[in-house]
Amino acid sequence: MDVLIYLVPMALLLGLSGLAAFLWSLKNGQYDDVQGAAVRVLSDDDLRK
Amino acid sequence: MSESLDLSIYVTRQGGGTAHLDLAVEGIDCAACIEDIEGGLCGLPGIVDARLNYTNHRLAVEWRDGALSPTQVVEELGRLGYRAHPFRAKLVEEEETRRAQWLLKCLAVAGFASMNIMLLAVAVWSGNVTDITPETRDFFHWLAALIALPAVAYAGQPFFQSAMNALRNRRTNMDVPIVIGILLALSVSVFETINSAEHTYFDSVVMLLFFLLCGRYLDQAMRRKTRAVASNLASFRAEVAHRIEDDGEVVLVPTAAVKAGDRVLVRPGERIAVDGVVLSGSSEVDESLVTGETTHRPVRAESQVYAGSMNDNGTLTLRVTAAGKGTLLDEVERLLENAAAAKSRYVQLADRVAKIYAPVVHTAAAVTAIAWIATGASVHDALLTAIAVLIITCPCALALAVPVVQVVASGALFRAGVFLNAGDAFERLAKVDTIVFDKTGTLTLPTMSVTNAGEVETSLLAAASRLALSSHHPLATAVAQLAQDRRPYDDVTEEPGRGVRAVVDGMEMRLGSPAFCDAEAIAEKAAATDPLASVIAFSWGERRSVLLVRQALRPDAVAIVRNLRERGFDCRILSGDRPEAVAPIAATLGIATWRGGCKPSDKIDALDALKAEGRKVLMVGDGLNDAPALAAAHVSLSPISAADLTQAHADAVFLGDRLQPVQDTIDIARRAHRLMRQNLGIALVYNLIAVPLAFLGFVTPLVAALAMSGSSTLVTLNALRARGRASEPRPEAAPSPIVPVTQGA
Numbered sequence: 001m002d003v004l005i006y007l008v009p010m011a012l013l014l015g016l017s018g019l020a021a022f023l024w025s026l027k028n029g030q031y032d033d034v035q036g037a038a039v040r041v042l043s044d045d046d047l048r049k
Numbered sequence: 050m051s052e053s054l055d056l057s058i059y060v061t062r063q064g065g066g067t068a069h070l071d072l073a074v075e076g077i078d079c080a081a082c083i084e085d086i087e088g089g090l091c092g093l094p095g096i097v098d099a100r101l102n103y104t105n106h107r108l109a110v111e112w113r114d115g116a117l118s119p120t121q122v123v124e125e126l127g128r129l130g131y132r133a134h135p136f137r138a139k140l141v142e143e144e145e146t147r148r149a150q151w152l153l154k155c156l157a158v159a160g161f162a163s164m165n166i167m168l169l170a171v172a173v174w175s176g177n178v179t180d181i182t183p184e185t186r187d188f189f190h191w192l193a194a195l196i197a198l199p200a201v202a203y204a205g206q207p208f209f210q211s212a213m214n215a216l217r218n219r220r221t222n223m224d225v226p227i228v229i230g231i232l233l234a235l236s237v238s239v240f241e242t243i244n245s246a247e248h249t250y251f252d253s254v255v256m257l258l259f260f261l262l263c264g265r266y267l268d269q270a271m272r273r274k275t276r277a278v279a280s281n282l283a284s285f286r287a288e289v290a291h292r293i294e295d296d297g298e299v300v301l302v303p304t305a306a307v308k309a310g311d312r313v314l315v316r317p318g319e320r321i322a323v324d325g326v327v328l329s330g331s332s333e334v335d336e337s338l339v340t341g342e343t344t345h346r347p348v349r350a351e352s353q354v355y356a357g358s359m360n361d362n363g364t365l366t367l368r369v370t371a372a373g374k375g376t377l378l379d380e381v382e383r384l385l386e387n388a389a390a391a392k393s394r395y396v397q398l399a400d401r402v403a404k405i406y407a408p409v410v411h412t413a414a415a416v417t418a419i420a421w422i423a424t425g426a427s428v429h430d431a432l433l434t435a436i437a438v439l440i441i442t443c444p445c446a447l448a449l450a451v452p453v454v455q456v457v458a459s460g461a462l463f464r465a466g467v468f469l470n471a472g473d474a475f476e477r478l479a480k481v482d483t484i485v486f487d488k489t490g491t492l493t494l495p496t497m498s499v500t501n502a503g504e505v506e507t508s509l510l511a512a513a514s515r516l517a518l519s520s521h522h523p524l525a526t527a528v529a530q531l532a533q534d535r536r537p538y539d540d541v542t543e544e545p546g547r548g549v550r551a552v553v554d555g556m557e558m559r560l561g562s563p564a565f566c567d568a569e570a571i572a573e574k575a576a577a578t579d580p581l582a583s584v585i586a587f588s589w590g591e592r593r594s595v596l597l598v599r600q601a602l603r604p605d606a607v608a609i610v611r612n613l614r615e616r617g618f619d620c621r622i623l624s625g626d627r628p629e630a631v632a633p634i635a636a637t638l639g640i641a642t643w644r645g646g647c648k649p650s651d652k653i654d655a656l657d658a659l660k661a662e663g664r665k666v667l668m669v670g671d672g673l674n675d676a677p678a679l680a681a682a683h684v685s686l687s688p689i690s691a692a693d694l695t696q697a698h699a700d701a702v703f704l705g706d707r708l709q710p711v712q713d714t715i716d717i718a719r720r721a722h723r724l725m726r727q728n729l730g731i732a733l734v735y736n737l738i739a740v741p742l743a744f745l746g747f748v749t750p751l752v753a754a755l756a757m758s759g760s761s762t763l764v765t766l767n768a769l770r771a772r773g774r775a776s777e778p779r780p781e782a783a784p785s786p787i788v789p790v791t792q793g794a
Contacts (some may be wrong), residue, residue: 004185008192012165019161026153036103039080 054289056119058306059135063111067097070119072108072133073281074101074126082131089129093117105277107136134284135303142280145273152266155204159259162200163252166193167754170252174751183245190242190249197251201235204258207265223403223448226410227261230439237436250440253753260761264449267456275459275468279702282689288322288356291315293366304356307369315365317545318521320357325367327352332363335523339673339692341489341625341647343581343600355673357692359523362546384649384677385698397473399451402729406447414438417744430746438743441753442736446760450728453768458721461772465713466704467686474700477684478715479722480665484613485656485682487670488624488631488645492610492638493600494706495671495690497527500582501575501597509594512553513587516541516560520549524585525560527598556590568593581630602637609708610638613715619664623652625674652678669711671695686711721771728764735760 025031061069074086083101086108090099095116101108110122119135126133169189176186208231212224231254238249288304293312304322307313312328315321321334333345336358345361348354354367414435421431459469486492502510514532517525519541538558541551548561559565563572566586575595576584582597614620621642624631628645635643644655656678659666668675668682671691679685680698687699696702703710739756742748748756 004188008169008188011168012192012196015161015165019157022157023154026150026157031153033102033104036083036101039103040083042080043084 054301066114067111068114070110071136073136073284074108075132077106136284149269156262159204162196163255163259166252169193187245193251222400226407234440264452268452271456271459279468290322311369313367315360317362323369324356325369328366328368330365333361335359337489341672398476410442434746437748441739441743446732446764449764451725454724454771457771461717467710467714469701471700475718475721478718481667483619483664484667485621487675490671497598498601499596505594524598559588603708605707623647649674649677653681724771
C-alpha cells in the first residue's frame with residue numbers, strides 16, 4: 001500500500017491543475033460569449049488572412 | 050437621418066491612443082452576422098478591433114483615437130444592414146457579472162473538492178467492508194479534511210454571507226440551517242478523524258455545497274440573461290434631443306449627454322426626451338404616455354413638460370430641469386417613497402418554510418441525543434447520531450426546491466416575451482385574484498392608429514398614406530403606418546399647423562386639417578360618429594376623404610380580458626384619462642368596474658381599498674403616473690413601452706403589441722407555484738423517511754450521500770416540468786418586433 005504515498009498526491013495534483021486551468025480560462029474571458037464560441041468554429045476567417 | 054448624431058459621450062479613451070465604443074446591435078440572427086459585422090467594420094480605416102458578443106448581441110469597437118468618429122461606425126453598421134445603438138453598461142449589470150463569476154469560481158472549487166473527496170470516500174467505504182488498515186483509513190480521512198476545510202471556507206462564502214446578513218437583521222432564511230449543518234458536520238468529521246473513527250462526513254458536506262451552488266449559479270445566470278436583453282432593449286429606444294449650444298448651433302445628441310440647465314429644441318411631431326421648462330414657443334403636448342390623459346394640453350413659456358410627451362404643432366425651446374423637479378414628478382416620487390415603505394415586506398415561501406423548518410430540525414436532533422443517552426448509550430454515540438440527524442436533514446432538496454423552479458419558470462417567461470425584475474414575483478403572481486389595468490398605453494397601443502381605414506376608398510387611402518410619409522405630425526405618422534408603397538412623393542411642402550401638399554400627376558394632393566383640405570362638411574359628419582377620434586382630411590383633385598385617428602386597443606385585448614374574466618379574475622380599469630374616454634373602452638372589453646380621471650394618489654387609494662378587502666391585486670400599467678400604483682400593488686406588470694421609472698417599479702416587463710403575455714405570466718406563475726409546493730412536499734416526505742432512520746442510527750456517510758443526491762435529483766427533475774406545455778400551442782408566440790421610440794431624429 002506504500003504506492004498510495006505517491007499516487008494520492010499525484011491524483012490531487014492532477015485535480016488541482018484541472019481546477020487551475022478552469023480558473024484561468026474563466027479569468028481569460030472564455031465564458032463571456034459561449035454561444036458565439038460555438039458558431040465561430042464554423043467561420044473560416046483564418047483562411048483569408 | 051439628415052443630421053448626424055453626436056455620440057462622443059459614449060466613447061471611452063483607453064491607453065495607447067485607442068478609443069472604445071460599446072454598441073447593442075439589433076437584427077443579429079445567425080452565425081454569418083458575426084463575420085459580416087466584424088469583417089465589414091475592419092474594412093474601415095483606423096479600426097483596431099471589432100468583436101461581437103453573439104450571446105448578448107453587443108459589439109465592442111476600438112479604433113485609433115481621432116481616425117474615426119463614433120457616428121461613422123454606426124453608419125457603417127447601418128450600411129451593412131444592422132441598427133446599432135450606443136450602449137453603456139449599467140452598474141447593476143456589472144455587479145451581477147462579477148457575482149456570477151464569483152459563483153462560478155466557488156462552483157469550480159466545490160466541484161473539484163467533491164470529486165476528490167468522493168474518490169477517497171468510496172475507497173474507505175469499500176475498505177470498511179473488506180480489509181482496509183486503520184492507518185490507511187486515517188491517512189484518507191486526513192487527506193479529505195485537508196481538501197474539504199479550505200474548499201468549504203472558499204466555496205461556502207455565498208451561504209455564510211447570506212446567513213450572516215439574515216441573522217444580523219434578526220431574520221432566518223434557508224441559508225441559516227444550511228450553514229449550521231455544514232459547520233457541525235465539518236467539526237464532527239474533524240473530531241472523528243483525530244480519534245481515528247470509521248466514519249467522516251466530508252464527502253456529504255462538499256457534495257451538498259456543490260448541489261446548492263449549482264442552483265445558485267443557474268438562478269444568477271437566468272437573471273443575468275434577462276437583464277442583458279432588457280438593457281439592450283432600453284438602449285434600442287435610443288432617445289435623442291436637439292441641444293442648443295452656446296453659439297446658437299443646434300446639435301443632435303443622445304439624451305444621456307443632456308445636462309440640467311441645457312437648452313433643447315423640440316420640433317412639431319417630436320417626442321420630448323427630457324423633463325424641462327418651456328423658455329419660448331407655444332404648442333400643445335400629448336401626455337398620454339405620461340399621465341394617461343388623451344386630450345392635448347396647451348403649453349407656453351414657463352410651462353413644465355415631461356419626458357415621453359409628444360409635441361404636437363409648435364416648436365418649443367426648453368430649459369432642461371433635473372429629474373424629479375416637476376410638480377407631477379415630485380408627487381410621483383413622494384408617493385413612490387410611501388408605497389415602498391408601506392409595502393409590507395413579503396416573506397418568500399422558502400423563507401417561511403425555513404422559519405418553521407430550522408427549529409423543528411434542531412429540536413429533532415436534541416431529542417435524538419437525549420433519547421440515546423436515556424437508553425444507556427455513551428455521550429459520544431448520542432452526539433454522533435444527533436449530528437447524523439442534522440446532516441441528513443440539511444435542507445439540500447429544500448434549498449433547491451424553490452430556486453430551481455424559479456430558474457426554469459423564468460426561462461419559460463423569457464420565451465413568452467416577459468422579463469422578470471423580481472425573483473420572488475412568481476409566488477405573488479400565483480395568488481392574484483384581481484387585475485387592475487391602466488387604459489392608455491396598456492389596454493390601448495402606445496401609438497395612434499387609423500380606425501376607419503376600411504371605409505375609405507383604397508386608392509385614396511394608398512395615396513394619403515404615402516403622402517403622410519413626408520409629414521412629422523403625430524396624426525400623419527399614424528396614417529403613414531398604412532402605406533404599402535414606402536417611397537415618399539417628390540416635392541412635398543409642409544405647411545406648419547395645417548398639413549402637407551404635393552402635386553402628383555398634375556393634380557394637387559393635400560393631407561391635413563379639414564379646413565386645409567376644404568373638407569369641413571364631411572369631417573363634421575365623421576367626427577359625429579366617433580367624438581373621441583382626431584380627424585385628418587385628405588383631398589386629391591376633387592375627391593375628398595376623412596380619416597379618423599385614435600388610440601386603438603391592443604389587437605388581442607378583447608379576447609384576453611374576456612378569457613381572464615371567464616376564469617374568475619376580477620378585471621378593472623383605473624385610468625388617468627377622462628371618464629368619457631374610458632367608458633367606451635370598458636364597454637368594449639366588458640369591464641363593469643372602471644374609473645377615469647384618476648390622479649396617482651387616487652390609484653393608490655383604490656388599490657388600498659382593494660387590499661383592505663383582502664384581494665391580491667395585479668396592476669398592469671405603463672404611464673409615469675402608474676409608477677406609485679405599480680409599487681403599491683401586490684404584484685405588477687408593465688409593457689416595454691412604459692416610462693423608465695415605471696418599468697423599474699414593475700415586477701415584470703412584457704414585450705410586443707399584444708396583451709397575451711399578461712395571461713401567460715399568470716399561467717406560468719401558477720404552474721411554477723404549484724411545482725414549488727410539490728417540491729417542498731417531496732422534500733418533506735424525504736425528511737419523514739430519513740429522520741427516523743437517522744434517529745435509529747442507521748445513517749452512515751454512504752446512506753447520507755445517496756439520500757442527498759437522490760432527493761436533489763428528484764426535486765430538480767420535477768422542477769423541469771415548469772417549462773411546461775404552454776410554449777407549444779402558441780404558433781404566434783414569436784414576440785412581435787418592438788417599435789423603437791426613435792422620434793425626434
